[in-house]
Amino acid sequence: MKTSTFALTNKMLIAGPCSAEDYSQIRSIAEGIAEFKVDYFRAGVWKPRTRPSEFEGVGVEALSWLKEIQKEFSLKVCTEVATPNHVEQCLSYGIDALWIGARTTTNPFSVQDIAEALRGEKIPIFVKNPLNPDLKLWIGAIERLKRVGIENVYAVHRGFSLADNGNYRQTPLWQIPIELKRIFPDLNIICDPSHIAGKRELVESLSQTAMNLGLDGLMIEVHHNPKEAKTDSKQQLSIEEFKSLVKNLIISKTEENILPEKINILRKEIDDIDNKLIELLSERMEVSDKIAQIKKESNLSVLQMNRWNKLLSDRMEYSKTKGLSEVFTKEIFELIHEESIRLQDEIIKTI
Numbered sequence: 001m002k003t004s005t006f007a008l009t010n011k012m013l014i015a016g017p018c019s020a021e022d023y024s025q026i027r028s029i030a031e032g033i034a035e036f037k038v039d040y041f042r043a044g045v046w047k048p049r050t051r052p053s054e055f056e057g058v059g060v061e062a063l064s065w066l067k068e069i070q071k072e073f074s075l076k077v078c079t080e081v082a083t084p085n086h087v088e089q090c091l092s093y094g095i096d097a098l099w100i101g102a103r104t105t106t107n108p109f110s111v112q113d114i115a116e117a118l119r120g121e122k123i124p125i126f127v128k129n130p131l132n133p134d135l136k137l138w139i140g141a142i143e144r145l146k147r148v149g150i151e152n153v154y155a156v157h158r159g160f161s162l163a164d165n166g167n168y169r170q171t172p173l174w175q176i177p178i179e180l181k182r183i184f185p186d187l188n189i190i191c192d193p194s195h196i197a198g199k200r201e202l203v204e205s206l207s208q209t210a211m212n213l214g215l216d217g218l219m220i221e222v223h224h225n226p227k228e229a230k231t232d233s234k235q236q237l238s239i240e241e242f243k244s245l246v247k248n249l250i251i252s253k254t255e256e257n258i259l260p261e262k263i264n265i266l267r268k269e270i271d272d273i274d275n276k277l278i279e280l281l282s283e284r285m286e287v288s289d290k291i292a293q294i295k296k297e298s299n300l301s302v303l304q305m306n307r308w309n310k311l312l313s314d315r316m317e318y319s320k321t322k323g324l325s326e327v328f329t330k331e332i333f334e335l336i337h338e339e340s341i342r343l344q345d346e347i348i349k350t351i
């Protein structure tokens with residue numbers, strides 16, 4: 001019987017170590033989390049590493065350990081595949097589900113090769129987002145699997161690699177999985193907070209955010225002795241931390257038809273403000289067009305760096321007094337400025 005309140009929800013829960021290191025390691029972890037009856041026990045068997053000298057997983061031998069876990073704890077097991085050979089080995093061992101890692105999703109040739117090896121199979125496949133924030137590439141990988149007949153394809157949001165990831169290992173960019181859900185409402189999207197976080201202190205809060213946004217489940221890295229883990233030691237949760245995370249999670253309702261009337265009134269206010277914002281933006285672009293005409297007549301360049309520097313710092317300064325974050329203001333004004341420059345450039349080019 002499922003014991004956690006999380007297990008009573010319709011959310012999916014996948015947990016287990018980053019890598020299968022030896023049999024006693026995965027057994028201790030499976031035993032430690034057994035009470036949660038997770039949907040899948042995860043463990044990487046072939047690990048994509050940045051440097052060849054790093055631990056690259058034990059390979060096929062670990063598939064037999066996963067079989068033992070499957071039998072002893074009646075748990076479904078899953079692992080990462082990156083080549084058709086990995087797929088064949090997993091199928092022959094009866095692994096219950098597979099995931100395609102972020103580095104592999106980035107390469108359509110690899111995804112297609114994996115898809116061919118899966119043609120006609122029934123096994124569920126989890127597709128992590130590509131490292132770069134390219135929604136189409138993620139969708140493409142999902143489509144390649146659907147086309148070979150995989151019915152249960154899940155998307156996994158594991159963060160994106162940006163030049164500056166701030167406090168995260170990989171930036172969440174929640175807007176991307178939200179857009180994926182908007183386009184494919186029936187696609188189940190789960191979150192892997194461990195690879196977003198890169199450090200265990202952030203995993204619980206990211207998991208709660210994923211639930212608050214209505215994502216369909218979580219894949220969390222758990223280790224019986226995280227500090228000694230051969231891979232991703234900083235982000236794996238101890239068994240106790242995992243238990244407390246799952247027990248503390250609040251799963252909110254996503255139904256849109258039971259909203260309190262007060263929300264509808266406030267939403268009307270938001271709609272009006274948004275319309276005003278659009279009108280103001282349009283007015284701003286018109287002024288920018290007038291400036292473009294003058295720049296053209298005076299043979300001045302579109303980009304005036306001193307003006308742009310001053311504008312940005314003034315707006316950030318002012319927005320702080322209005323309680324807005326600097327990152328937010330910077331992004332908004334970079335977008336506005338980019339559009340303004342694009343329009344001015346078009347005007348200057350027209351004869």
Ligand code: PEP
Nearest residue numbers: 044101102103128158195
């Ligand atoms: C993993 O889940 O261990 C892993 C390597 O994931 P990703 O492909 O998201 O980096």
Ligand code: MN
Nearest residue numbers: 018221231232
């Ligand atoms: Mn990992």
